[in-house]
Amino acid sequence: MKASLDPTQENYLKLLEIAETVGETRSQEGSPSIRLAILSDNAPQRLARVLLASLHLRGCHASLYEAGIDTSAQEALDQASGAHGFEPEYLLLNTCSQVYRERFYKAPHPARAAFAQLYLDEMLHLARPFQARGTRVIFSTLAPLEERLFGNYSALTEVSLYRSLLDYNRLLCDKVRSMPGSLLNDVMAIAMREGLVHWYDHKLWFSARYLCAPKYLVSLAENLAALIQTARGQMTKCVVVDLDNVLWGGRVADDGISGLDLGDTPTGKAFQCFQQQLKELRDRGVLLAACSKNDMEDALAPFRQHPGMVLKEEDFSAIEANWEDKASNLRRIAADLNVGLDSLIFVDDSPFERAQVAASIPDIGVPDIPADPSLFLSSLEGKGLFETLWHSEDDRTKAEQLRASRAHAQELSQAADLPGFLKGLRMKLQCRQFDETHLPRIAQLLAKTNQFNLRTQRLSEVDCARFMKEQGRYLPLYFKLEDRLGDHGLVSVLCAELQADTAFILEFVLSCRVFKRGLEHAALNCLVEHCRRRGVKTIVGEYRPTEKNGLVANLYQECGFQRSPARGPVQRWELEVVKFKTLETFVSEIE
Amino acid sequence: MENELEPRLRTVFRRVLRSRGTLDALPLEEMEGWDSLAHIDLISAVEEEFSISVNIQDVQKLKTFDDFASLVKNRLGGPGAA
Numbered sequence A: 001m002k003a004s005l006d007p008t009q010e011n012y013l014k015l016l017e018i019a020e021t022v023g024e025t026r027s028q029e030g031s032p033s034i035r036l037a038i039l040s041d042n043a044p045q046r047l048a049r050v051l052l053a054s055l056h057l058r059g060c061h062a063s064l065y066e067a068g069i070d071t072s073a074q075e076a077l078d079q080a081s082g083a084h085g086f087e088p089e090y091l092l093l094n095t096c097s098q099v100y101r102e103r104f105y106k107a108p109h110p111a112r113a114a115f116a117q118l119y120l121d122e123m124l125h126l127a128r129p130f131q132a133r134g135t136r137v138i139f140s141t142l143a144p145l146e147e148r149l150f151g152n153y154s155a156l157t158e159v160s161l162y163r164s165l166l167d168y169n170r171l172l173c174d175k176v177r178s179m180p181g182s183l184l185n186d187v188m189a190i191a192m193r194e195g196l197v198h199w200y201d202h203k204l205w206f207s208a209r210y211l212c213a214p215k216y217l218v219s220l221a222e223n224l225a226a227l228i229q230t231a232r233g234q235m236t237k238c239v240v241v242d243l244d245n246v247l248w249g250g251r252v253a254d255d256g257i258s259g260l261d262l263g264d265t266p267t268g269k270a271f272q273c274f275q276q277q278l279k280e281l282r283d284r285g286v287l288l289a290a291c292s293k294n295d296m297e298d299a300l301a302p303f304r305q306h307p308g309m310v311l312k313e314e315d316f317s318a319i320e321a322n323w324e325d326k327a328s329n330l331r332r333i334a335a336d337l338n339v340g341l342d343s344l345i346f347v348d349d350s351p352f353e354r355a356q357v358a359a360s361i362p363d364i365g366v367p368d369i370p371a372d373p374s375l376f377l378s379s380l381e382g383k384g385l386f387e388t389l390w391h392s393e394d395d396r397t398k399a400e401q402l403r404a405s406r407a408h409a410q411e412l413s414q415a416a417d418l419p420g421f422l423k424g425l426r427m428k429l430q431c432r433q434f435d436e437t438h439l440p441r442i443a444q445l446l447a448k449t450n451q452f453n454l455r456t457q458r459l460s461e462v463d464c465a466r467f468m469k470e471q472g473r474y475l476p477l478y479f480k481l482e483d484r485l486g487d488h489g490l491v492s493v494l495c496a497e498l499q500a501d502t503a504f505i506l507e508f509v510l511s512c513r514v515f516k517r518g519l520e521h522a523a524l525n526c527l528v529e530h531c532r533r534r535g536v537k538t539i540v541g542e543y544r545p546t547e548k549n550g551l552v553a554n555l556y557q558e559c560g561f562q563r564s565p566a567r568g569p570v571q572r573w574e575l576e577v578v579k580f581k582t583l584e585t586f587v588s589e590i591e
Numbered sequence B: 001m002e003n004e005l006e007p008r009l010r011t012v013f014r015r016v017l018r019s020r021g022t023l024d025a026l027p028l029e030e031m032e033g034w035d036s037l038a039h040i041d042l043i044s045a046v047e048e049e050f051s052i053s054v055n056i057q058d059v060q061k062l063k064t065f066d067d068f069a070s071l072v073k074n075r076l077g078g079p080g081a082a
Helices: A009-024 A045-057 A072-077 A097-106 A115-132 A151-155 A161-178 A187-194 A202-208 A214-231 A266-283 A296-305 A326-337 A351-360 A373-380 A398-414 A418-424 A436-448 A461-469 A519-533 B002-017 B036-050 B056-061 B065-077
Strands: A033-040 A061-066 A090-094 A136-140 A183-185 A238-241 A287-293 A316-322 A344-347 A427-433 A474-483 A486-499 A502-510 A538-543 A562-564 A571-576 A587-590
Touching: A009 A045, A009 A214, A009 B036, A033 A045, A033 A072, A045 A061, A045 A214, A045 B036, A072 A115, A090 A115, A090 A214, A097 A115, A097 A161, A115 A136, A115 A161, A136 A161, A136 A214, A151 A161, A161 A183, A183 A214, A187 A214, A202 B036, A202 B056, A214 B036, A238 A266, A238 A326, A266 A287, A266 A373, A287 A326, A287 A398, A296 A316, A316 A326, A316 A398, A326 A344, A326 A351, A398 A418, A398 A486, A427 A519, A436 A461, A436 A486, A436 A502, A461 A474, A474 A519, A486 A519, A502 A519, A519 A538, A519 A587, B002 B036, B002 B065, B036 B065
Parallel strands: A033 A061, A033 A090, A090 A136, A136 A183, A238 A287, A238 A344, A287 A316, A427 A587, A502 A538
Antiparallel strands: A427 A474, A474 A486, A486 A502, A538 A571, A562 A571
């Protein structure tokens, strides 16, 4: 993940300049592209330009549709409107507190307790026609305004604007959480980070309907760009930290264990708190790795001997301690954890190391951090590095699951006889049609999987919910795996659309944690079996090449599909169900 | 201070308007690259460059480069500064 730009006047002008040049270039063949419509109750033009540039810097070409200011209702409710004709994948409801204020002050006191809900209902009303066509709607929270005309009591009475905005944000967040595929643009959090006194430029609101000072449009745009990037499956999967002066104060090789600053002093407490914050990240599914210029023995000593350490050796999925350059180490960590370099971020106190890594690996996120450990987290925050679209119980055990799959890889590398080894795993595969409980995890797997992903359509939770409901038209399957090494959870999704006697495979993904076990064969066997029962004669699969899915280029061929003509880089493969020979698998049990 | 003020202001204008055209003695409306959004960008950029704040009353009054220059002079030097 690229670290977001800071909200400065300089960056604001820089992004506007970039937008000038981007606007003229067309999306190149194969380069990722998105269609985003913006409905605004405040001036949308500059935000749209800056957002275009932010997305561009993240390697994403965007077509934007800006509706005129205050035309949201017409655009949303008229199916023939420009916004609908644009067929957006994403719709941003760019709403601001100042308009809320205008409306709120017109409401008589007795109506104010219900105002937040009514306002939210209006937003949902605007969103619905877009959601019905599969557009992902981005809702914005509202920053508090400075006015607290009841003093502290403002928080206690629904008659006050301050309390009403709090209520609105709370109601909105609950609603967004319950609507699959919806996204939250937390403007309130961004404004609070900057401070309301700085955030607002009131004269620009009254002069030109700017919801905030122009330089903070950089924060808004970078936040939205990171959110969209995450929705498209790019996110931080692993944080790689340096050790000396990042996890503790001092250099372990020079100062020894007892000389490290960790725990008791003010500086030591700051390092400890940063460790705690990293542990929280790990517990929500971001892998941790360490990369240190040290001998391994020195690097590990604090983990084993220092009582102040919050992080333990086993919290790290990879530790590289040696004297090679850090870029090589980072490449090794990415390969070892089987994640893309673009999903790593590298945290190092040395500007030299940061510059060297940033120069040799352009894809990697290298946020600047100050020398002061009490500012580490604050400087990492606000850079869009920790975006996620979900949290599931599954995430907490990510590091353990990785360990199990490495134990597997270790055993595998030592196994003399591969089929015998795979049979010995006693793999138990559960094949089910989509259900409500598993939708978030299904959407997560579709969003995150890059390697074993045949079409990379990034179908959203909204799409998945539709497949689930229209089971006459779709065959949406997911697979859960257990073996003697542990429970791997939901590891594969295979979803087909039925048209007459043909099944078209919309998406087929398999988690990289369980590659090389022949599970794809088992999944295809299940699909064919379902297809037979439903009278399908032909199964059609597509392989759409990306930079990362070369692994499955020959999958359909290996499974007995015949290539049929198709245009461009897309490969089309067909299988006659009657000719299908059940594929050999090593799965002991399929439910 | 005053001597370096105009070149600094000129740089801000050129940067924001992305223009190499004439600045002096023209109404802003006639300047290359100017529109109502650029006007707002100019105000914010000038505020940032000189660490001053522009009043809402001034937003519409600023009609030429010289208007900006005298506003900045005024804010920086106060009424007594010459």
